[in-house]
Amino acid sequence: MEKILSVKNLTKKFKRIVVNNISFDVEKGNVYGLLGPNGSGKSTTFGMLLSTINPTSGDWYWFGKKGTDSDTLKKIGAIIEQPNFYPYLSAETNLKIVAEIKGTPYPRIDEVLETVGLLERKKDPFKTYSLGMKQRLAIASALLNNPEVLILDEPTNGLDPEGIIQIREIINNIAQQGITIIIASHLLDEIEKICSHVIVLKEGNSIYSGRVDEMTANNGYFELKADNNTLLINALEELQWFTSVKQEGEVIKAQIRDDASISASTLNQKLSEKGIYLSHLVKKKLSLETQFLELVKNTKNHA
Template identity: 60%
Template sequence: MESILTINNLTKKFGQLTAVNNLSFTIKKGNVYGILGPNGSGKSTTLGIVLNVVNKTSGNFHWFDGNTTTHNALKKVGAIIERPNFYPYMSGYENLKLVCKIKGVNYSKIDEKLEIVGLLKRKHSKFKTFSLGMKQRLAIASALLNDPEILILDEPTNGLDPQGIHQIREIIKQIAAQGTTILLASHLLDEVEKVCSHVVVLRNGVKLYAGSVDEMISSHGFFELKCNNQSELITLLENHNAFGNIKVEGDLVTAFLTEPIKSDTFNKLLFEKGIILTHLVQRKESLEEQFLKLTDNLNKQNQ
């Protein structure tokens, strides 16, 4: 699969602070990538470096096949890394006409992109009358005017209400379905899990994981259990090869699987051992649980 962006051992220091620490990953064409991490993890700094607005300290990156200068490569990139900045007393359409002039794009693209973001009917409304979500959608339309090969978004749903968040996420999915590669930075696990095919997890500038979202959450999951004899249940779980970590909170036992086992098979086994379950739920680990595991492992390494 064709590479869009390759980052090798990238480091950025601000005085004594290391914002990005020896970071490497590759963005492949046609996927939706999320850079996931809490505030201060190095997400925005990484985007700033590859967009030539922040100078790197060491390491390197290249766009596409590596034979294109960053200046020329960025002509094929659409990006929103700051709050939308348009003229308040001009309409959405007039603002996009200015962007077309700057990018050397034909005005005929404007209606097409406004349609994608659901603003075609409001194209003659002044920007100052737009809601925060509409302003963000106009910014996405602006970033799409040059038909970029990759769209870069920094915290695209930050500050939006639930409806605005849903609209932006649906637009991102729609753009990705048309074949545009997307790279978005977010501190929201839910956002990455719902929108992205791949994820790079950062914490304090350090990469904890890079790969597909499906692979990250492809553990065998866990059982939530309640029964008539908790001590016998725990003993059985501790001596069963299919179970690893076991967590007890009150009368609820959470047993994490190390290999696949069906709930009906497991229930039958317990019944034969005289353990009657009053509660049995089988769940898959969420991205949040996997993220917490990764950060917990890093904490243990640093202790």
């Protein structure tokens, strides 16, 4: 897979270290999440990658070329801060101004407005737009120059649930066009729904970089229920496939060992051989939130 971006030991120190020796790669055509709480170094990382902040040390390569020059910036669409659109001008006129700056032909304006669902509102003044519509117009602005990469810093910040869903759908549609997307967010749920890959930052340190579905080696867990849960618990513990077996209400949760590979049908067969018949059996994966908390906890333990 072609590398769009390669970051090597990037560090930024102000009065304290804000970004600490982070390294990661971004491959073409994927959606990457830069995940971490406020103050974890996400915006500073973007600032360095776009050459608006000078790094203390480290290197990065866009499209195989070191650093970020003017030619590279033409391939990138970015929203780092809320764009300054003119409030009394229409969305169309605002984008014409941006198009003049970027050297983009006017017909492209209708294309990007359609992408973000604002084509029917293009004649309306910017000041009449909701927060979600303003954010969508900002994405349209970033798409004007047909970028190969789209960088979004907290794109759903402050939006209501409907606005969040709209932005999520737009991002998915843009990704399907083959544009590589990098999103900074502190919202685990959004990263899980939008991104294929994630870089987790904690206090300026990268504690994980990889696929979302491989964030931990965790095999997930089974939810089970039987007429006699005491017998069920004893049987599960005897199988030695699980790191923990515990009852939560009427349901038994059995955490699968990392080195165990077991299907629901295999488990059902083993239990029926012991005379235990299940009324409920579901295999589940841990949510990204649970995996994130486990990851942070393990990092603390190894610190």
